[in-house]
Amino acid sequence: MAIAGQYAVEDPLRSIPTTMLAAVYRGVNDVRMETVPVPEIGRGEILLRVHSCGVCGTDLKKISTGSHSAPRIFGHETSGTVAAVGSGVTQFRAGDRVMVFHHIPCGQCFYCRNKTFAQCSTYKKVGCTAGFEPSGGGFAEYVRVMDWIVRQGTVRIPDGVSFEQACFVEPVNTCMKGIQALRLRAGETVLAIGQGPIGIILSVLARKAGASLITAYL
Numbered sequence: 001m002a003i004a005g006q007y008a009v010e011d012p013l014r015s016i017p018t019t020m021l022a023a024v025y026r027g028v029n030d031v032r033m034e035t036v037p038v039p040e041i042g043r044g045e046i047l048l049r050v051h052s053c054g055v056c057g058t059d060l061k062k063i064s065t066g067s068h069s070a071p072r073i074f075g076h077e078t079s080g081t082v083a084a085v086g087s088g089v090t091q092f093r094a095g096d097r098v099m100v101f102h103h104i105p106c107g108q109c110f111y112c113r114n115k116t117f118a119q120c121s122t123y124k125k126v127g128c129t130a131g132f133e134p135s136g137g138g139f140a141e142y143v144r145v146m147d148w149i150v151r152q153g154t155v156r157i158p159d160g161v162s163f164e165q166a167c168f169v170e171p172v173n174t175c176m177k178g179i180q181a182l183r184l185r186a187g188e189t190v191l192a193i194g195q196g197p198i199g200i201i202l203s204v205l206a207r208k209a210g211a212s213l214i215t216a217y218l
Helices: 057-065 147-152 169-182 197-208
Strands: 002-004 007-009 019-027 030-037 046-054 077-085 097-100 142-145 154-156 189-193 212-216
Touching: 077 142, 077 169, 147 154, 169 197, 189 197, 197 212
Parallel strands: 189 212
Antiparallel strands: 002 007, 007 077, 019 030, 046 077, 046 142, 077 097, 097 154
16 A cells, blocks of 8 residues: 555555546436546545446436436445545455445434435435545446445445445345334235345345245346
């Protein structure tokens, strides 16, 4: 690890470029591979060099319906290597393998106390960006991870777990919340409609909770 300017960088022999490739959403069904600036990071933030990013169904829905303003860089099932850390970051070092959540609840407000996390004002803020309006940013070579995500929404990848596997932490977490909300008990039966990636994850988690499983293919 070496110090370059205000950042501790991953590899002094591999300098961080000033530009990168990204899949930029420009409108309905319009995603273009473009060269954009590598985002700068500030105090308490990290720069992630993306290795893998899953394609969430919500990303496809946003792109196909034009529900979000353009330009944006989507992608929020992201794993990679810490390329640089801002001042004040002590829990991660350049070179660490991590996955990042793009938004997290505060855990303290009225909505969090009542487990309606999606209404939390902190949860509604997106804390990862590759430029433009923060939208996850995983469909780019580098992602800026903001300070509150660094503190509570960045997970170190254990040895033996691949970057591709780590991408599934975010969707598995989402499915786990649903399974926990069901309060499944041994002997109950669950119907999982659809066996795409999310259906399979829900099915596996339901089985692990002790439920019997019926699946339906769409």
